[in-house]
Amino acid sequence: MAGGGNGEVKLLGTWSSPFVLRVRLALSLKGVSYEYVEEDLKSKSQLLLESNPVYTKVPVLIHDGKPVCESLVILQYIDEAFAGIGPSLLPEDPHDRAVARFWAAYIDGTFLKASGQASSGKTEEEKAEGKKHAAAAVDNLEGALKECSKGKPFFGGDSPGYVDVVLGGVLVWLHAGDEMKGVKTFDPATTPLLAVWAESFDALDAVEAVMPDVSKLVEFAMAWIAQAAATAAAAAAATKGVFGSRTKWNGTEPFRV
């Protein structure tokens, strides 16, 4: 529901999107109330199309009728527009802020990009390369956590901040992927800080309140993979598989299982 002093806050999203989840986490951590609208990405609402004409993707935050798009942009907006409410997401010092923005960009531009290539690469070679780069990225993130946390539990220090939320939105999908592949992305043996971070983050009240069920995500992913395989098989049968088995996920931001 609209939150009195905050003005009217509405979030267009889908329950399974890690990018939408980032926004829900931020609003939850700050204690900003909002109306959540679940979108059907196969039949996008007029409001979504009007609010995000460039990408027609979720999440979209609509504050007093004005839309904000792109999860990282929304997070920074939430930090600035609701500066008086709850904890800050970004630190105060300009250099610390720059470091936080750097790692947020790294998570999306390098880590998620590599993970995406690992699952959806056109060739086995591409997938293997993606897997390698994703593993290297995880190592870098372990280093980042060490540098940013300075011995505290979160990238933001004592309490979670911008980078925690940016990575946290993806966390439940990492859990789902781990379950499906029988691996541990944040392995306590090789990335002890990240392994502990994941537990600490998951245990936060504000986080537990919004995280979707890992088992539901696994179900969702399996159904999506099955459908993608069926579509690819049909396409390969119809045309000589010009575009391979890569299915376009035209719903949320660059998002791959």
Next chain:
Amino acid sequence: MAGGGNGEVKLLGMWASPFVLRVRLALSLKGVSYEYVEEDLKSKSELLLKSNPVHAKVPVLIHNGEPVCESSVILQYIDEAFAGIGPSLLPADPHDRAVARFWAAYIDDKVFLFVHNLQLLKASSQASSGKTEEEKAEGAKQAAAAVETLEGALKECSKGKPFFGGDSAGYVDLMLGGLLPWVHVGDAMKGVKTFDPATTPLLAAWADSFGALDAVEPVMPEVGKLVEFAMAMMSHAAAAAATATN
């Protein structure tokens, strides 16, 4: 040289890089003095490798010994760390800031459409510089769509003024402005006009206005030199590809 009240400001860069150019333009607009260090990307300095261990790329801004990496991050850092000096790069209102950040992210998302053969800027280019006719056509189509979208963005952000930032150049102007010389390179080499006054009048006027700013003109690299650079990199890449496949 180090600027007294600003502390010591150093920029590691490469003269042809549009991303480095963004930072030079920002520092120039704000009137922040700095020491510029030209990096040889085929033989990176110890300082570069130490300051940007994750990507080993330029630009890197080093302020009082502390490095900042990634052009969009550096621009926002400059705006915040030198808040008292020169004009602001980002607007004051949170929603306007969000709109500016959105368009900056969009420009970076589409940067490969604006920077002619972006992979040529990487010293060790394994990617083939050749594209199929299909790929070229698809690229041209995407570029045209992106330019159209940016024309709309400029209309929305400028509200009749010359720049995305309004009366004066701001964050989005810098993010796109850094790419401008390379847009001219692409135009020169392909015999086209990316910001065509007939179809994108606002952007065409913007390109002229931006290029003419006192703070911008002296910093921009010569398009002729960039064309030379691009041709050299292309033949180098083609030679490497030929040797690889033979």
